Amino acid sequence: MSEQSQSNLKLENNFQSKFHSNIQSKILSVASFLPSNVVTNFDLEKIMDTTNEWILQRTGISERRWVTGDESTSDLAYSASIKAIENAHIDKKDIDMILLATLSPDHEFPGTACFLQGKLKLSGIPAIDIRQQCSGFIYALSMADLYIKSGRYKNILIVGAEIHSQGLDKSTDGRDVSVLFGDGAGAVILTANEVKNKDTDSHILSTHIHADGQFAKELWLPAPGSAMGREGRITNVHLLEKLQYPRMNGKAVFTHAVRRMIESLDECCNCNNVKLQDIDLFLFHQANLRIVESISQRLELPSSKVFNTVQKFANTTAATIPIGMDYAIQENKLQRGMLVALSTFGSGFTWGSALIRY
Ligand code: UT7
Numbered sequence: 001m002s003e004q005s006q007s008n009l010k011l012e013n014n015f016q017s018k019f020h021s022n023i024q025s026k027i028l029s030v031a032s033f034l035p036s037n038v039v040t041n042f043d044l045e046k047i048m049d050t051t052n053e054w055i056l057q058r059t060g061i062s063e064r065r066w067v068t069g070d071e072s073t074s075d076l077a078y079s080a081s082i083k084a085i086e087n088a089h090i091d092k093k094d095i096d097m098i099l100l101a102t103l104s105p106d107h108e109f110p111g112t113a114c115f116l117q118g119k120l121k122l123s124g125i126p127a128i129d130i131r132q133q134c135s136g137f138i139y140a141l142s143m144a145d146l147y148i149k150s151g152r153y154k155n156i157l158i159v160g161a162e163i164h165s166q167g168l169d170k171s172t173d174g175r176d177v178s179v180l181f182g183d184g185a186g187a188v189i190l191t192a193n194e195v196k197n198k199d200t201d202s203h204i205l206s207t208h209i210h211a212d213g214q215f216a217k218e219l220w221l222p223a224p225g226s227a228m229g230r231e232g233r234i235t236n237v238h239l240l241e242k243l244q245y246p247r248m249n250g251k252a253v254f255t256h257a258v259r260r261m262i263e264s265l266d267e268c269c270n271c272n273n274v275k276l277q278d279i280d281l282f283l284f285h286q287a288n289l290r291i292v293e294s295i296s297q298r299l300e301l302p303s304s305k306v307f308n309t310v311q312k313f314a315n316t317t318a319a320t321i322p323i324g325m326d327y328a329i330q331e332n333k334l335q336r337g338m339l340v341a342l343s344t345f346g347s348g349f350t351w352g353s354a355l356i357r358y
Pocket of ligand 1: 049050051054055058059134175176177179219249250251253254257286287288315317345346347
């Protein structure tokens with residue numbers, strides 16, 4: 001039996017006996033990494049026909065981070081992961097699985113989780129890419145939570161990482177999309193934890209994930225892809241038609257985002273018999289401040305309980321929720337013992353939520 005199989009068996013024996021016991025998933029640490037290069041709305045005015053006023057008024061975004069060098073998504077993921085491992089005070093060899101959510105992979109294949117794993121030098125453990133766009137982190141959290149509760153694994157590294165800036169149409173043609181997105185990464189270590197008091201001990205209460213592929217082309221990147229025809233995944237014709245850039249029906253995405261994030265929160269509350277008023281902090285996907293404001297108004301959430309980063313970092317898709325958690329911790333808005341609701345929506349359409357006793 002290989003060393004890896006032996007260690008897997010040991011893990012199973014250690015934890016299988018606790019299946020259906022009080023083993024829950026706890027967020028042991030959170031970290032993020034943002035490129036240092038700040039791109040303001042005024043910088044964008046110089047390269048396309050847009051204005052600071054339009055971007056601020058329609059989205060609430062003032063600036064975003066865009067990489068300047070040859071960094072790849074797995075580089076950003078690596079920087080966030082190393083910080084999360086340090087913050088968790090564990091040996092990186094104690095990590096049993098890597099889940100990485102991204103829509104901007106290093107390459108078509110293999111998955112970016114494999115590139116990250118190579119950089120972390122963690123050979124042997126499973127490394128999986130989650131391709132659920134803005135909802136990727138909550139999908140990954142949901143999977144990790146179930147792997148831990150089943151007793152299969154003890155420590156799981158979950159990362160959301162994106163480099164959008166290299167893949168946007170930065171001419172006026174692409175202004176409706178390109179002003180919205182930023183680069184960044186966030187990481188979390190999820191660990192198995194015996195919970196004695198469910199009202200106070202740190203754990204994930206529930207996760208909820210959904211998709212509706214009817215709307216797959218409302219926000220998508222056509223090429224390269226196997227559906228692009230017999231001439232090839234990406235041809236000169238595709239390039240002339242700018243099919244290598246994301247396309248979005250902004251109004252449809254906006255409407256569905258508000259509806260689905262409200263539904264997801266409702267699902268979280270009903271599942272746990274919790275009222276919105278019991279929740280201490282709300283972290284919504286950060287695509288547009290108007291989306292969050294619309295949800296907050298409809299649900300009458302006090303602004304002091306809603307944490308936003310979109311103004312400074314724009315939409316970092318799969319990285320948004322862990323980046324938000326990290327900054328909320330740094331600003332003392334997220335503290336141990338708090339009840340936190342995460343809710344997200346993105347391309348696919350995909351959406352989901354999680355309720356966490358942090
Ligand atoms: O993670 C999920 C990802 N995405 C989202 O959640 C995005 C959801 N949608 C949105 O946030 C909004 O729909 C946008 C911010 C994308 C657009 O806001 P809107 O209020 O729906 O604007 P619009 O699409 O109605 O566009 C209004 C005008 C158009 O001009 P005309 O046709 O009225 O002359 C656009 O061409 O604004 C124009 N426009 C811009 N003008 C200046 C579009 N982008 C820009 C821009 N600068 N960057």
